[in-house]
Amino acid sequence: MSLMAITWGIASLTALGVITRPFAWPEAIWAVLGALLLVVFGLIGPWDAWAGIAKGLDVYLFLTGMMLLSELARRQGLFAWLASLATVHAKGSALRLFCLTYAVGILVTVFLSNDATAVVLTPAVYAACKAARVKDPMPCLLICAFIANAASFVLPISNPANLVIFGGGTMPPLGQWLATFGLPSVAAIVVTFLALYWTQRRVLREDRLALDVESVTLSRGGRIMGFFLAGTAVLLVGASALHLDLGLPTFLAGCLAILIVLPVTRESPVETLKGVSWSVLPLVAGLFVIVEALNSTGLIEHLARYLTEGAASHLSQTAAIAGLAAAFTANLVNNLPAGLVAGSAVELAQVPDKIAAAVLIGIDLGPNLSITGSLATILWLTALRREGLRIGAWTFLRLGTVVMVPALIASLAVLILQ
Numbered sequence: 053m054s055l056m057a058i059t060w061g062i063a064s065l066t067a068l069g070v071i072t073r074p075f076a077w078p079e080a081i082w083a084v085l086g087a088l089l090l091v092v093f094g095l096i097g098p099w100d101a102w103a104g105i106a107k108g109l110d111v112y113l114f115l116t117g118m119m120l121l122s123e124l125a126r127r128q129g130l131f132a133w134l135a136s137l138a139t140v141h142a143k144g145s146a147l148r149l150f151c152l153t154y155a156v157g158i159l160v161t162v163f164l165s166n167d168a169t170a171v172v173l174t175p176a177v178y179a180a181c182k183a184a185r186v187k188d189p190m191p192c193l194l195i196c197a198f199i200a201n202a203a204s205f206v207l208p209i210s211n212p213a214n215l216v217i218f219g220g221g222t223m224p225p226l227g228q229w230l231a232t233f234g235l236p237s238v239a240a241i242v243v244t245f246l247a248l249y250w251t252q253r254r255v256l257r258e259d260r261l262a263l264d265v266e267s268v269t270l271s272r273g274g275r276i277m278g279f280f281l282a283g284t285a286v287l288l289v290g291a292s293a294l295h296l297d298l299g300l301p302t303f304l305a306g307c308l309a310i311l312i313v314l315p316v317t318r319e320s321p322v323e324t325l326k327g328v329s330w331s332v333l334p335l336v337a338g339l340f341v342i343v344e345a346l347n348s349t350g351l352i353e354h355l356a357r358y359l360t361e362g363a364a365s366h367l368s369q370t371a372a373i374a375g376l377a378a379a380f381t382a383n384l385v386n387n388l389p390a391g392l393v394a395g396s397a398v399e400l401a402q403v404p405d406k407i408a409a410a411v412l413i414g415i416d417l418g419p420n421l422s423i424t425g426s427l428a429t430i431l432w433l434t435a436l437r438r439e440g441l442r443i444g445a446w447t448f449l450r451l452g453t454v455v456m457v458p459a460l461i462a463s464l465a466v467l468i469l470q
Contacts, residue, residue, distance in 0.1 A: 055095060056349045058093065058095060059090065059095045059345050059346065059348070060346070060349070062086055062089050062090055062093075062095070062345075063086065063342050063385070065086065066082055066085070066086025066338075066342055067384055067385045067386070069081075069082030069085070070082050070083055070424055072445070078331050078335075079331075079430055080332070080334045080335035080338065082338075083334070083335045083336075083338030083342070084335075084337075084338040085338075086338060086341075086342055087338040090342070090345045091341075095345055096341065096344060096345040096348065100344055100345075100348070101341045101344065103344060104340045104341045104344025104345075105340055107340055107392065108336055108337060108340045109299065110215050110297050110298070110299035110300075111212045111216060111299065111388065112299070112333055112336065112337075113299030113300055114212050114215060114302045114303070115167065115332060115333065115336070115427075116302075116303055116306065116328075117299070117301075117302030117303035117304070117305055117306035117307070118165050118167055118168055118306065119167070119171065119306070119328045119329060119332070120306030120307070120309065120310060120324070120328060121164070121168070121277075121281060121284060121305060121306045121309055122167070122168040122171050122172040123171070123172070123324050123327045123328050124306075124309050124310060124313060124314075124324050125274075125277045125278075125281060126171075126172040126327070127273075127319075127323065127324055127327065128271055128273035128276070128277045128313065128317070129268065129270065129271050129273075129274045130270070130274040130277050131172045131173055131176035132176045132179055132180070133268045133269075133270045133274055134156050134173075134176065135153070135156070135173070135176040135177050135179065135180035136180055136268035137152075138152035138153055138155075138156055138180065139180040139181075139183060139261070142184070142261055144260060144261045145261065146186065146255075146256045146260065146261055147256045149181075149184070149186075149192060149261060150191055150192060150195070150249065153177055153192045153195050153196075154195050154199060156173065157169055157173060157195050157196060157199035157200070157203070158199055158203050160172075160173050161199055161200055161203040161204055162203055162206045162207055162210050163207070163281075163285040164281065164284075164285065165204075165209060165210055165211060165212065166200035166201060166203070166204040166210060166211050166426070167200075167427060167428050167431055169196055169199065169200040169428065170196060170197065170200050170428040170431040170435060171329065171431050171435060173196050174193060174196040174197075174432055174435035174436065175435055175439065177189070177192050177193060177195070177196055178193060178439050178441075180192075181193075184261040186261060187259050188255050188259060190252075190255075190441075190443075191252035191255050191256055193436065193441070194252070194451070195248065196435075197420075197428070197432045198244055198248055198420050198455055199241070199244065200426075200428040200429070200432065201416060201417055201419050201420045201425075201426055202240045202241050202244040202420065202459060203237065204417075204428070205233050205236070205237055205240075205413060205416040206233065207226075207229070207230075207289065207292065208223060208224075208229055208298065209285075209288040209289065209292060209298055209302075211428075212388065212427065213387050213388055213391040213412075213416055213426070214412065214416070215297075215298060215299065216388055216391040216395055217392075217395035217408075217411065217412050217415060218395065218408075218412075223292070223295060225293065225295055226289065226292045226293035232405065232409050233409065233467075235466050235467075235470055236409075236413055236464070236466045236467045236470075237463070238466075239459070239462040239463045239465075239466045240417050240459045240462070240463040243459040243463075244420070244456075244459045247454055247455040247458055248455050250454070251451055251454055271317075273313055273316065273317040273319075276312070276313050280305075280309050280312070280313065284302070284305045284309075287305065288301060288302060288305075329431060332427060332430075332431065335427070335430075336388055336427065339385070339386055339388055339389040340389060340392060342385070342389060343385075343389040343392050346393070347393070347396070351393060352393060352396045352400060353400070355393070355394075355397035356397045356398075356400040356401035357401075359401040359403045359407060360402075360403065362374075363401070363403045363404055367404060367406065367407070368468045370403075371406045371407045371409075371410040371464070371467070371468055372410065374407055374411050374414070375410035375411060375414040375460070375464045375467075376414060376460070377414065378390065378394050378410075378411045378414030378415050379413075379414035379417065379418025379419075379421070379456075379460050380421070381394075381418075382414065382415050382418045382419050382425050382426070383418060383422040383424070383425040386419075386424060386425065386427065386430075387415045387416070387418065387419045387425055387426045387427070390415055391412075394411045394415060398411055406467065410464055410468070413460070413463050413464060414460070414464075417456065417463060418456065418460060420452050420455060420456035420459070421449065421452040421453065421456045422449055422452060423445050423448045
């Protein structure tokens with residue numbers, strides 16, 4: 053068996069382990085184990101493995117800062133307050149609560165990233181549904197998973213995968229970003245809502261909410277975090293407009309929030325740090341090593357050659373195929389490493405902006421097909437498990453097929469035609 057075949061075999065088994073979680077081990081264990089096997093068998097050198105890990109530095113900083121901000125906001129009750137507002141204004145209507153939750157999910161995803169939606173909005177929505185005595189909270193909880201990816205390319209800060217694809221100083225200016233992704237984002241958000249509602253319409257029609265739901269009072273710490281998060285969003289949008297990396301500003305914002313908010317509320321940082329899903333970082337690092345090993349097999353050069361030839365002969369067709377291929381590949385290996393490969397191929401091929409945009413839409417929106425397609429969905433699953441809830445991989449796949457595929461086609465069509 054050739055070294056290339058062994059490399060691809062280990063990568064495939066690693067992806068399978070992350071997806072199926074044998075022995076109920078966390079996803080991070082399988083990603084790290086796969087990376088270690090590649091190094092042990094000499095399929096990738098230690099320094100090359102380290103180079104792969106180092107490529108994710110901006111992503112690690114971004115994720116760490118965003119998780120610190122999100123956990124701190126959760127502990128101060130900010131997201132529970134937002135979910136409470138939605139419940140109170142639902143006025144007994146499950147459909148109205150569904151729509152309001154979707155609107156809140158859009159705001160959180162756009163300005164705080166899809167991972168924040170998965171990590172902190174999910175438990176807040178569950179608590180709100182429980183307070184409203186909702187019979188089946190799953191329709192609203194599904195929103196937290198699907199909108200986290202559907203709205204994740206409205207802004208560069210809305211998804212860490214955006215930093216991966218447009219790394220190395222290739223991030224478009226904010227104005228160009230909005231001109232390219234504005235309408236496709238609207239298409240993705242609208243079609244995802246319609247498809248998700250269609251799949252949940254029977255539950256929403258039959259469910260009734262309690263009318264005597266008490267509103268949650270926002271604490272002093274929650275108010276401070278609200279202003280802090282708004283300021284952070286402005287900071288990151290400004291950094292994006294100035295074409296700056298987003299990882300370090302986000303990390304510093306998370307550290308600064310702890311230094312400012314916790315002394316005011318007289319709380320220890322220990323509980324906040326314990327609430328952060330730190331296993332996300334080795335998961336991402338392990339996947340980056342897997343991708344680095346695959347790159348040594350000539351994967352990026354092959355993809356770049358296909359993109360270059362396709363762009364020269366059939367631009368729109370190549371953009372559509374590249375977007376679809378990126379979307380379904382992201383579900384096999386997770387969208388962060390898939391984005392790293394796709395981004396490297398796009399940069400090497402120097403293809404037109406339309407193809408690069410189609411690839412990003414596929415990487416961001418495509419993971420709505422499976423439970424392990426994106427880091428946000430994995431974090432969403434973790435949040436569900438904390439509440440004692442489960443959803444099977446095949447159940448999510450059937451739902452994702454109905455919701456993701458039409459949204460992806462609509463978004464790519466708008467991109468190509470605009």
